[in-house]
Amino acid sequence: MRIILFLLLTSSLNLYSQQLPQNIPPEALKLLEQEDITQLANSAGVNAVLKKKEIEDKILTDGVLENISDRAGPKSANFGYDFFNKKSSALNISNDIPFQADYKISFNDLLKLNLTGNKKAEYDLLVDLSGMVNIPEIGKISLNNLTLSEAQTLIYDLIESAYLGTKPYLSIVEASLKKVSVIGAVNNNGTFLVNPFVSISEAISYAGGLTNGASLRKVKVIRKNGSVEEVDLYKFLVFGDRGVDLNLENGDTLLIQKTDNFISLKGAVQTVKIFEFMKDETYEDIIGYAGGFKRNTNISKIAVVIRNDDVLINKPVSIADKVDSSSIELFIPSFYTPDEQELFVRGPLNDGYYNGLAGKDLNFVLDQLPLTKDTYPFGFRYVSESNDGLLRQEQILPFDDEVLSEEFISRNPRLEFYDHSNVFIxxxxGLPAKxxxxxxxxxxxxxIPMAGKFIPREILNYSGITLDYDLEETFIVTKDETVKFEGLIDSEIEFQPRMALYFPEKRFRTINVGIIGAVNLPGNYILEDSSSLSELYRISGGFLDDADPNGVILKRQSVATAERRMFLEGRQKLLEKYISTQDGVSDQAISLNAEEIAFLLNPAQVFDGRVSGDLSPESQLVSNLGLEDGDVIFVPYKTNLVNVIGEVISPAALEISFSKNSYKDYIRSxxxxxxxxxxxxxxxxxxxxKATRVNMFADIDIRPGDTIVVPRNYSKIEGLPLVTVSSRILSDLLLAAASLNAINN
Structure with missing residues (x-):
């Protein structure tokens, strides 16, 4: 609401070329209507200024725009990421900072124009939402997106032509908040209001910091005019070059791209982190970003770890070599190198080397380690080298005594344990896909790392990720099949490479149904799949007064499909019988006319899938009849027609007549x-x-909407083969169905 008020105030200033008195407190402004603002503007003096800073300060004080809070959490392994995980001061505007000549003027900036010489005056100028300022006796001019220097030149020319011997001096009194967007590999993509001096690094921090894989070396600034600048923030983070930490302008977009060009530095370097590398950079460049070597570095033994599928290979390199794109780790040893049989352990315990475990099985080794209750329970990482040191094997092992008793400590062994934060946060x-x-x-x-056997519910409980799960629908996908069975959530599952486990959330299953005709709210409705026909009647507003509740028609796709299947099966048998007689297989002569043959060859018959029964709102059937996806309900209007079809001289629809008391009367008609x-x-x-067979010796009441059907007596047809009679029967049935369908519509 306060932001809307601010926009209204600014619009008023534009319309009346006047400004409100400076002494109106913000609390009073909140109570003003547009008419009051207009009146104040008309009565104010030209030097009176309502500083929009008061409104912005009020917004900030009330918490509409807030600084982000400190983000506590584990330190990132990536170099530079932690720099952006700090409190931002992007909204704190200081008037003590001098504005340079290249500062670009924007909406809501407050300027001061001093005139000296023959005409002496001082004006406060507010840049309105159209980018204009109103200079008394000169008029409105556009300054938006001009630099301070360009605006000074423009105003100088105008003042010089209007007042002889007068010089103008333009300055910035208060700068407005700027709107910038930060997108890509940041925690909070969005558009933010920031101070006019915000830089790239501050904007990243304001967007919540970086996500895994974010590139600091190819950061793009997309200007409002479409131009793009790409900067390498390592120049700022490593060498302190502030020139690359560009100031963002109003309307700029900051794009943080993703990359997989990372290498982990370990050993005798000043900064043990994961560093991003660029094309054609050398290992020496990367070591330089890490602050250089420590003392006693053994440069001759520098090596990289390269992943080749699921095998890790140690490769000696020179610091002058270009970084191999498949490198994942650069190790810089010191002249003190642990014995190749010493075990290095990392995890939720004291990292370091352990002696006296050479040749021991891992089951024994784990008993000697101070593992904590926070240790990730579904597997740990074991790395070892071949005897010649050229091959490095990596695997995830389960906490299984039988498996661990078969694995022994070998050359340069390494164990890495995880905790909940490592895995789920x-x-x-760097783990192989298998x-x-x-x-x-x-x-x-x-x-997550996995080996051996697991129970899905234990993974769910350990994860701490709480959602409204449909646990009975839990399933597993392997490279060959999808596995789902009752009780899977609590079953022991043997892990396979490239397996996926799914815990689906509960969600409503919906159906799409339609109701047309004599109801208050006809149309299509999306309902829960457990909805009944009576609920649809209620949702659609009920029947109109002239609706025929006894003539409701429900058409269902599943019924239509069954009808069509039965027809096609009968038609196929009939067609096969006819073909067999034509081929001489049968000795019974069969002749069909053109109409009958067309019927046999035409599969495009219409089946409407009507569900019969008492579908009036008060019937018991309606309350218990569940709807299906695609159902269409037609509620007819009351009619006074009776249909007569079949073996009559002239089938027709007749008006109901009280003089006709018997079905025979309608047949005679x-x-x-x-x-x-x-x-x-x-x-x-x-x-x-519903269909009712009549007794020819007794009458039956005929009601509006009834259809009288007179079937054919095939015992009177002599000399016709059975197949001809059968085709006639099917043809008549289809005729009756088509007639009923026409009546329904």
Whole structure:
């Protein structure tokens, strides 16, 4: 609300070329309406200024715009990342900072114009939202996006032509907040209001710091005019070159790209971190970023670790060599090198070397180590070298006595243990794909070290990631199949390479249904899949007064599919029978006319999938009838028609008549029966789809919407082969179905 008020105030200043009195407190401004602001503006003097700083200060005080808080947490292994994990002061505007000539003027900047010489005056100028300032007796001019120097030149020319012997001096009194966007590999992508002097490094900090894989060496500043500048922040972080830490301008976008060009420096260097390298850089360059060597460095023994698929290879290098893109670690030894049989251990315990374990099995070794209860329980990393030192083997091993008793300490052994923070917060990098389990907690993926056997529920409990899970739907995907069975969540699973474990969240399953016709709110509705027809009636507003509740039609896709399948099966058998007689396989002669053959060859029959029954709102069936996806419900309007179809002279739809009390009266009205009519088989189809066979010696009440069906008596047809009769029956049934469908529509 305060921001809206600020915009209204600024608009008022633009409209009336006047400014509000300076002595109005911010608390009072909140109560002003637009009419009041207009009145104040018209009555104010030209030198009166409402400083927008008061409003901005009020916004800051009330917490609409806040500085980010200190972000406590584990230190990053990547060089430079921690620099941005600090409190930002991006919104603190200091008026003591001098504005340089290249400062670009923007909306809401407060300027001061001093005139000296023949005309002496002092004006406070506020840059309005159109980028204009109003100079008394001169008029409005646009200063937005001009540098202070350019604006001074423009105003100088205007004043010189308006007042002889007068010189103007333009200065910045108060700079407005600027809007910049920070996107890419940062924790909080977004657009922020920042002070006019904010730099790249401050903007990154304000966006919550960097995420894993963020590049500090190819940071892009995309200016409002579309130009792009790329900077290497190592020049600032390593060498203190402030020139690359550019100031951002209003409307700029800061893009932090991702990269995988990282190498870990270990050993006798000043800074043991993971460093980003650029194309054509040497190992010496990277060591320089780390602050150089420590004392007693054994330069002749420098080596890199290169990953070749799942095998790690030690490779001696010179510091003058270019960085190999497949390098993952650069080790700089000192003249003191631990014995090759000493075990190095890293993890949630005291890092360091352990003696006297050469040749021991890992089961024995783990008993000697001070492991804590925080140790990650689903596996640890074991690295060892071949006897010649050229091959380096890495594997994830389970905490399984039987497995560990078969593994023995060899040359330059290394054990690395993890904790919850390593795995579920920072993430474990550099492991071969065959040794990690991809776990999906709802939509969040975490890659964890894994070996041996595991129980899904134990992983879920250890993760601490709390969501509304549908645990019965837990499933596993391997490279060959998807595994899902009852009780999987508590079953012991044998880990396989490239396996994935899914803990899906509970979610509502929905269906899309439609209701049309005589209801208050016809249309398509998305409902829970457990919804009933009575709920749809209620949601759609109920029936209209002239609706026919006894004629409701429900069409269902699954029923239509079943109808079509049954028809096609019968049609296929009939067609095969006909073809066999034409090939001479059968000795029974069969002849079909063109209409009958067309029927056999035409698969494009219409099946509407109607569900019959009493679907009126008060029926018991409606309360218990569940809806399916794709259902369409038609609520007809009341009708006064009766349909007569089948073996009658002239099938038609007739108006209901109180003078016609019997179905026979309606049959007589359409010309009577044909010669092939089955008079004893007449049946009535009610508007709700129910069919009732009539007794020719008794009458039955005919109601509006009823359909009188007169079937064919095939016993009167002589000389026709069975296949012809069968095709006629199917044809008649389709005719009846089509007629009913037309009536429904």
């Amino acid at each position: 920072d993430g474990v990098n 040794s990690v389990l991809r776990v999906f907690f709802g939509g969040r993926q975490v890659t 359409v010309g009577g029966f044909t010669n092939y009519a089955d008079k004893s088989g007449v049946f009535i189809v009610n508007s709700n789809g």
